[in-house]
Amino acid sequence: KKTHVKCYQMIRLAISKGRILEEVVDILNRADVVCKFDPLKSRKLIIPTNHKNIEIVLIKATDVPVYIDSGKVDIGIVGIDTLLENDIENHFRLMDLNIAKCRLVVAGKSNKKYYNNMKVATKYPNIAKKYFEQIGLQCSILKLYGSIELAPVLNLSDFIVDIVDSGKTIKENGLKEYDIISDVSSLLISNKVSYKLKREEIESFLKRVR
Numbered sequence: 001k002k003t004h005v006k007c008y009q010m011i012r013l014a015i016s017k018g019r020i021l022e023e024v025v026d027i028l029n030r031a032d033v034v035c036k037f038d039p040l041k042s043r044k045l046i047i048p049t050n051h052k053n054i055e056i057v058l059i060k061a062t063d064v065p066v067y068i069d070s071g072k073v074d075i076g077i078v079g080i081d082t083l084l085e086n087d088i089e090n091h092f093r094l095m096d097l098n099i100a101k102c103r104l105v106v107a108g109k110s111n112k113k114y115y116n117n118m119k120v121a122t123k124y125p126n127i128a129k130k131y132f133e134q135i136g137l138q139c140s141i142l143k144l145y146g147s148i149e150l151a152p153v154l155n156l157s158d159f160i161v162d163i164v165d166s167g168k169t170i171k172e173n174g175l176k177e178y179d180i181i182s183d184v185s186s187l188l189i190s191n192k193v194s195y196k197l198k199r200e201e202i203e204s205f206l207k208r209v210r
């Protein structure tokens with residue numbers, strides 16, 4: 001009697017360090033995908049799991065779309081904000097994980113008005129530019145990498161486009177929310193070719209996560 005051994009293809013899942021890591025690891029554990037090294041403590045960037053065919057890759061949040069787009073990584077967990085900013089096409093959105101919920105907003109000192117060629121500081125230049133263009137305003141974008149709220153406080157910019165969760169940082173620095181650009185949560189995305197070639201493996205991973 002011949003035994004048929006099914007050969008599973010390896011799927012690589014990108015998750016990011018930083019603020020969503022803990023929630024993601026928790027989701028994975030509940031789906032019985034357990035890392036062989038603790039991603040919260042280990043320095044390893046590629047981590048095997050209890051599933052022979054599932055490998056976790058730790059990638060900086062803003063770089064996840066680059067790896068998914070290239071196909072070097074099959075699936076990934078990434079914020080809608082990062083997808084909007086990077087505008088990559090080569091992926092499918094498979095599932096909204098409803099974690100890392102926040103919103104992308106325009107904020108500034110109170111009693112300010114939008115005007116043409118105003119200065120906007122942000123980590124999200126593409127999103128900001130597009131948003132103001134849509135409402136008929138040009139603006140000059142100043143790309144910053146962190147503590148964005150500081151810019152309007154020191155009059156480095158008129159407004160900011162940034163992520164807000166509780167709104168506490170905004171308030172404590174004397175700023176006000178003007179507009180919501182988008183609600184944000186983290187999605188599970190897949191490279192398009194990977195999804196075609198490894199559909200069975202990816203679907204079975206999805207089923208676990210659900």
Ligand code: ADP
Nearest residue numbers: 017018019020061079081082100101102163165
């Ligand atoms: P970075 O170091 O690049 O700022 P973060 O770990 O802070 O990366 O953010 C990664 C992702 O987590 C963001 O793209 C966003 O989707 C989400 N996120 C960021 N800040 C918050 C927040 N205050 N509340 C909820 N989710 C957030």
Ligand code: MG
Nearest residue numbers: 018019146163
């Ligand atoms: Mg951050």
